[in-house]
Amino acid sequence: EEALEEFFREHGDKLAAVIIEGIPANNGLLIQRHDYMRQLRALTEKHGALLILDEVITGFRLGMGGAAAYYGIRPDLLTYGKIIGGGMPVGAFGGRADIMDLLSPLGPVYQAGTLSGNPVAMTAGLATLRKLADGRIHAQLEERNRKFVSDMMADLKGSTVNIAGIASIYWIVFQRDIPRAAHAIDSDGVAHYNRMHEKILDAGIYLPPSGYEVCFLSAAHTGDMLSNAARILVQAIRQEAHVWA
Numbered sequence: 001e002e003a004l005e006e007f008f009r010e011h012g013d014k015l016a017a018v019i020i021e022g023i024p025a026n027n028g029l030l031i032q033r034h035d036y037m038r039q040l041r042a043l044t045e046k047h048g049a050l051l052i053l054d055e056v057i058t059g060f061r062l063g064m065g066g067a068a069a070y071y072g073i074r075p076d077l078l079t080y081g082k083i084i085g086g087g088m089p090v091g092a093f094g095g096r097a098d099i100m101d102l103l104s105p106l107g108p109v110y111q112a113g114t115l116s117g118n119p120v121a122m123t124a125g126l127a128t129l130r131k132l133a134d135g136r137i138h139a140q141l142e143e144r145n146r147k148f149v150s151d152m153m154a155d156l157k158g159s160t161v162n163i164a165g166i167a168s169i170y171w172i173v174f175q176r177d178i179p180r181a182a183h184a185i186d187s188d189g190v191a192h193y194n195r196m197h198e199k200i201l202d203a204g205i206y207l208p209p210s211g212y213e214v215c216f217l218s219a220a221h222t223g224d225m226l227s228n229a230a231r232i233l234v235q236a237i238r239q240e241a242h243v244w245a
């Protein structure tokens with residue numbers, strides 16, 4: 001927070017915009033403190049810079065309001081992808097009406113593309129969002145993820161492994177404290193992840209191929225599947241953590 005203050009004091013008036021993933025989930029799962037994001041919102045407002053929240057991963061995954069609702073902030077613009085295409089390729093952005101009105105045909109900024117508004121992607125996205133709208137799937141995923149992570153953590157008690165989790169996202173780290181910034185991710189820990197990855201692949205579980213990537217539950221993951229996966233994961237993690245501890 002101090003670094004943020006200092007940065008804005010020095011450069012704030014030259015900044016057009018700040019773009020940030022609210023919960024960085026592209027390079028570890030780096031859950032930020034509410035105060036940090038609220039301060040960023042206050043500073044951008046004070047210095048006349050736009051706050052653009054990248055909700056490509058978090059949008060409609062952390063509930064319908066994404067990371068913005070999680071932190072209780074109102075960004076000027078938001079970007080979306082993934083879920084809003086229901087598996088089909090799509091990207092979108094939205095935000096303050098006075099900014100969006102700058103786009104054609106109302107304003108001078110032209111934005112278009114061959115696949116913009118592609119009907120198949122739009123239909124798949126709409127169907128997904130309609131299924132999510134009543135919050136039941138989010139609640140179920142959150143509950144399953146919480147149980148999945150806490151069951152594994154209980155079995156890994158006393159080890160040098162941590163699992164960060166939020167909504168339907170989890171991230172396994174071979175280090176004692178869950179990092180909140182990219183520079184705090186231990187590269188030795190990632191090497192342990194990579195070895196574990198190979199072992200559990202043989203046991204039928206396919207995690208992302210890098211320790212810097214996070215994992216997602218989907219509505220298709222049943223409680224039984226997750227219990228089975230947790231058992232295999234704990235066994236593989238223990239072998240690696242034991243070597244490391």
Ligand SMILES: Cc1ncc(COP(=O)(O)O)c(C=O)c1O
Pocket residue numbers: 021026054055056057081082090091
């Ligand atoms: C947080 C985040 N922002 C932006 C992007 C880029 O999205 P696209 O590949 O649709 O351009 C990604 C892609 O994974 C992402 O995870």
